[in-house]
Amino acid sequence: MLRNLQAIVLAAGKSTPFNTDKTKLVEKICGQEMILYTTRLLESLCMPTTVVVGHQKELVQEVITKKHGDKVHFVTQEEQHGTAHAILCARDSFNEEHILIMNGDMPLVSGEIIEKLYTKHMSTNSTVSFIVAHNDDPSGRFYGRVVQQENNKIMIVEAKEFNGDFNDHCFINAGIYIVTKSFLQANIDEIEKDETSKQFYFTDIIKIASDQNQPITTIQAPFDRIRGINNFQELWAAEHIKRSELIKYWMDHGVRFSVAQNVHIDLDVTIGSGTYIGCGVHIQRGSSLGKNCFVHEFSAIENSTLADSVTIYSHCIVKDTHIGSYAKVGPFAHITENTTIQAHAVVGNFVEVKRSVIGAYSKAKHLTYLGDADIGANVNIGAGTITCNHDGKNKHTTTIKDGAYIGSNNTLVAPVTIDENAFTAAGSTITSFVPKDALAIGRARQINKDGYAAKLRTGKQEQEDASFIGAVKTNKDTKLSEGT
């Protein structure tokens, strides 16, 4: 608990270097919007939090409110005139004795860093404390440089205005400050507009404090922890760091990654030990994988649960689905929309399943569409079976009870029920109830025309017969098929 400390997060800016319409603060990093890294961090530190919103404020507020309810307080900065102006807009929210101010575009900051800053701020009785990091990359054009003058005064010079030697000034301003309320209230108005950029820089508060001989303290943090995200390159770098941390965490918990650098894992995912994750796999938010599962290359699992010992072969999409233990899925299966695949079931290649239940030990191994299907245990669905669940307007259920056997290439026209242990013949169109233990045959009867094919091949067939098969031209010399 960080006593007498509140947080103000700056999230009103325009995100211009991203070159997109959307505010960067809702861009996702490992499946979570950037701003939530900051608000969740502050929540974990039990800090009362105010977020300054402005540019696309509805979007930012919506994301925060969805996560935190009404626990986070908002103030609006209608026009964005810089970070000092943003804090000025939050002036009526200054309540606690000490105020933590931080940029909203810093997704890698840890609780320990904030705690360290707070501890030092309190133990040194400082007026202003802020975090610095070492960055000797002169292209660090988004970071303010910490400049200590000969008279020991310190200031932060924004990179745009900095014309000193980057090698002599390797310390950058992280964008996280703790300021005493009284000093902030008395001095926030004193910050003047920068003549070149026409912005009010909050960083000038350091010079003001220094000129007043106020106690100022800093702590140093690793640069990777305090990276600000100002464009897609920086977002990519931050996501890489975050994702590597997640993968290393799961490795330490017994998960094997075949090509770890090609795997996408989101936050808030769980993976059981003994599980194998192949190359290019995506495990997205809300997913939980049991122990000893196999997820083969290029499959994506989103908001789904896998029990223990499930196998997902390559190139599957599994979304909003539960898969029971020892079930096998894929390759190239597409399972979505609140589907349950029960234990030991098999959903094979090129099978799509939507809003359905597939019972234990049931199998749909090849080229099948099952939509709105309620399938019992030990059912066999033949290759090429299609549930016709949509009548053009409404969707209907296909019910297939335990032990039923659906022959290959069936069309099951819903609503329809196939009762326990019934059979349907291959190639059937099933439109009505099939009773228990019955065999349903719903297809045209076969006719054989003796010698017909041979006549076609020799080209002696009459014109009307040729048109019957639709494949032969009227010219008597034309063969049925070239090369045969």
Ligand code: UD1
């Ligand atoms: C800022 C610091 C810089 C520091 C860097 C660290 C200033 C002037 N500079 O620069 O010294 O090294 O962070 O990442 O503070 N925002 C508003 N209203 C505004 C302008 C910005 O709310 O009018 C918000 C943005 O949404 C963002 C945060 O403030 O979340 C920082 O703004 P940004 O433009 O990213 O500042 P930097 O140029 O990165």
Ligand code: CA
């Ligand atoms: Ca920034």
